[in-house]
Structures are given as C-alpha cells and as structure tokens.
Amino acid sequence: MNPEKLSALLAILNPAIIEIIMKNKGLNCIEATKLFYNSDLYAMLENEASKLWHLSALTLYELFEEELETGHINYPEEA
Secondary structure (H helix, E strand, O other): OOHHHHHHHHHHHHHHHHHHHHHHHHHHHHHHHHHHOOOOHHHHHHOHHHHHHHHHHHHHHHHHHHHHHHHHOOOOOOO
16 A cells, blocks of 8 residues: 555544544543554554554554553454
8 A cells, every 4th residue: 555545544544543532531632642643553553564554443442442451452363
C-alpha cells in the first residue's frame, strides 16, 4: 500500500479510536489523542507492514486497552 492510502486510512481510523477512548475513559479529545498517539499500538499502526490498519476501530481499541493494562500487546494472527 502506498503512503497516501495508508494516511487516508489512518485519517479515518484514528478519530474513531480516539472517540472510543474518550467515551470509555472519560477523557477529553486532547487527553485521549495524547494517550493514543504515545502508545506502541499507534506506532505499529503507522507501520504499513504491520497490517494493523485492516482491523476495526473497536478491535484496535481493545489492543490499546491491553497495552494500557499489561504493558504489551498480543497482536492477532491475521495482523
């Protein structure tokens, strides 16, 4: 996938994930965005080779929660 397509996908996925974080964590947009953008999951999501971009926002949020709770992420087989 070329960088422009990945960027377009992330422009859709990231706000959806941040919205879920805001709702579930009771954070405002800035707090939720900072928390997400500083996560290992976000770094992996930016890497096209990880193929995480094909997962749903909810699944990615669950991986984000796992990272917060345990400090690591068990990536799904299909990723």
